[in-house]
Amino acid sequence: MRLKVRLLDLEAGGKFIVVLNRDDAEDMGVSGLSRVRISYANRWLTAIVNVALESVTRGYIGVYNEVKRFLNLRDGDEVDVEAAHFPLSVYYIRNKLSGRKLSYEEIFEIVRDVVSGNLSEIEIAAFVTALHTFGLDLDEATSLSMAMVETGNRLELKKPLIVDKHSIGGVPGDKTTLLVVPIIAASGLTIPKSSSRSITSAAGTADRAEVLMPVTLGIEEMREVVERTNGCIVWGGALDLAPADDIFIRVEHPLSIDPLLLPSIMSKKKAVGANLLVIDIPTGRGTKIKTIGEADLLAKDFIELGRRLGIRVQCAVTYGEQPVGYAIGPALEAWEALNTIMGKSQSYDLIDKAVHIAGILLEMSGKADGNGRAIALEILRSGKAEEKLREIISAQGGDPKIKPDDIVLGSERFTVHSKRGGVILWIDNASIVEAARLAGAPRDKGAGVLLHKKIGDKVSEGDALATIFAERASKLERAISLFEEFPVIGVGDRMEMLIHEVKERPVAKRTFVLER
């Protein structure tokens, strides 16, 4: 059926939705929540149907903004609309619901239908849940990785050796990438780094980097930056590498499950053509991976999945029981990273982590032989890393002369003081993240938390423990009350043995970190 477009000026949060007149819908044999295939100028998509009695008249199709953008429609354009065929991929999802292992062809069909809007949220949610409950083996993880690569863009650099690093996330304040990329690019290796924005954290690497330079680059712009500077730090969202992942994440998030962790990460690395890769696995209470045993098992899977995808992988299991460095929140972290690369700060743990990870890449690539860490540290100390960072900033369209003082931190501030003397025994990652988010991070870039002490530091009564930064007073208040109500930073003489009491059936609100 040919219908005239009526733009509705409505956003559905990422879903394809159209409105049909009830009579047109009946003629096509579709009803509310059915799906139709809409074709226009060689592109097509599948959209969910809402039905109108009068607000959309016969012969017209009301179009949400997501559909308008995907098909590039204007008011009055004529589109072809037909009832969507029942997707074959639903049968494959049902196979997984019965606990069957899926073949590559089946997985490819599912992923392709996810990307083209052919599957409903119910079907995707069932697929993700079944992957979570039955698990997916390495064959399926390989198939999912490849299918996600095949259904997206690829960065085709003409280089024989491409390295990359990735943190599975979960530790707050982790601005390591802002140091590793310039160190590695300065060493002469190629590192086309794409990063994500925050989902559940106070800042993603893309949020941090955006304080220093534009990060929303297309894939061609990314290629140019990497060809010019050997590296880049861009947001993955505009690149369309493995676009299925964004849709899977939308379903995983409310459920707090992440069965697609491995394929999601590895597909993006494969799509940029990486052949050497370090995966950082922050480990400890308050991160994604709680124990070293768990981290080692995950590392084993990453290494084997990498082998199957033609990527040599090493993993770094890192200490994650407190934030990395002192700053948490986009601007604060960019500020700390810039200070550190300029030799103006002593965030020892941040430097240690960055040169360790850069060192592993240098050794994997043959640029170092047992002294990778020392070479990385030398590149950092010598100012070559800073020079390279400024080159990258410039290539991405930022100001290469940016100084730490140029970075705007939230002007609403509150400092939390210690109520007693002693030693910092623990810092609760989840509460630090929640405080930073209550203060406005990551949307308010200047919001966050700056720690003054880390685990093991001595404090006297009244010493400053942390400063909360916000852009709005009302948000500052909400973050302050969190510090008042919950123990965020533990000060004591020695460990107290009781963690907490369980008096009634508890609600298991465990922290969930979806950053990848």
Next chain:
Amino acid sequence: MRLKVRLLDLEAGGKFIVVLNRDDAEDMGVSGLSRVRISYANRWLTAIVNVALESVTRGYIGVYNEVKRFLNLRDGDEVDVEAAHFPLSVYYIRNKLSGRKLSYEEIFEIVRDVVSGNLSEIEIAAFVTALHTFGLDLDEATSLSMAMVETGNRLELKKPLIVDKHSIGGVPGDKTTLLVVPIIAASGLTIPKSSSRSITSAAGTADRAEVLMPVTLGIEEMREVVERTNGCIVWGGALDLAPADDIFIRVEHPLSIDPLLLPSIMSKKKAVGANLLVIDIPTGRGTKIKTIGEADLLAKDFIELGRRLGIRVQCAVTYGEQPVGYAIGPALEAWEALNTIMGKSQSYDLIDKAVHIAGILLEMSGKADGNGRAIALEILRSGKAEEKLREIISAQGGDPKIKPDDIVLGSERFTVHSKRGGVILWIDNASIVEAARLAGAPRDKGAGVLLHKKIGDKVSEGDALATIFAERASKLERAISLFEEFPVIGVGDRMEMLIHEVKERPVAKRTFVLER
């Protein structure tokens, strides 16, 4: 935030959706697909947010029809809107995703949030999928049944003994209820029967009964009919008994899974106050339950679940490898049932099934002692069942004088003839249902299939096997092509041993029956 209602005249197929201006949404801290709680005149619901730039201006809230109806809103009404709290029930769903058993309190919270729109389709789909993959034990099935009763209407009849029957469905043409209810009501027992419409079949009992009388009654009207006649045959959809079930079904349907079968059925029986119940389990290829062993295990669960809910249950495992009687499709089935109860037809299997099931109820209630079947047959033969059916028709607002000839059958007809002589070896239930649906059933009430032969009947070449009925010629054509392309009715001298060949990886499009 107080917002003025703007009715959008849009249907979302059952979901609660509202449209906010982007600035209002940002002030509330919600974005597309977030959820808001909307209160008006002591009622409230949770709705999904879509966002508009201009089509909904600041201070207004665009309202879909589902929301309008639930809250009884008019244009310009002022409603209170706030960001929805994160529902506790999501944590409980996550417990099930980790394979934990759920307590009654957790299940109640989930079911309550399902009914009030507090949970998204993603969350409900994950819950249903986890119930399917991990299974639910009898404690959980009991909790689900009770929670579904508690969150809906209850029929409170002042009778000590209330009986009921239910078929788990899956066999086409099963109009048994249209005979059992009048037989039982004529015996003096009370049987407040609520039935469903077709979901995947050619006709549900509510669709069949609607040909004879109105079936969309409210719970008070149902009570009046039962108090007057001892029985009724009404559509469950307008009664709001266990309303969570309708929402679960919407999720189960595309996934072809039905973990809620037991709680769904039993909650509705509990809600009408039944204390004696016969469950009919049609068994055989082409039905839901393929083997007698499987049927027995299911019967065991029904009996035990009934015991926990205070309902005495017996099960009838019945032959389901071909349609019951000869007619498939709403009007055809009503016509066959009316003919049968008037003694004008000899659908032997239909009569046999009806008097067996009625007989079990008569014996369970003490009205019969080993001779239940004979008493039921006597009530049928004597005309008392017909008289009672006409009483019920009249009480529900239909014409008590209705004759079989008054029933309008589709005027577009095509008769399929046998291409060879032999014996009917099999009748494929799924193909018969598909043919009836292609012909227009259940929406076109006069559409369907009338068999002329059943399994074991002898046929000569050219004998009529079945007649397809439709209301529109185009639909008749589609049903005819099915008969031409696929083997629907098998005629032969003896069984052929090859069922089918598998030449490549098959797509497992197994039949799924969601009728309950």
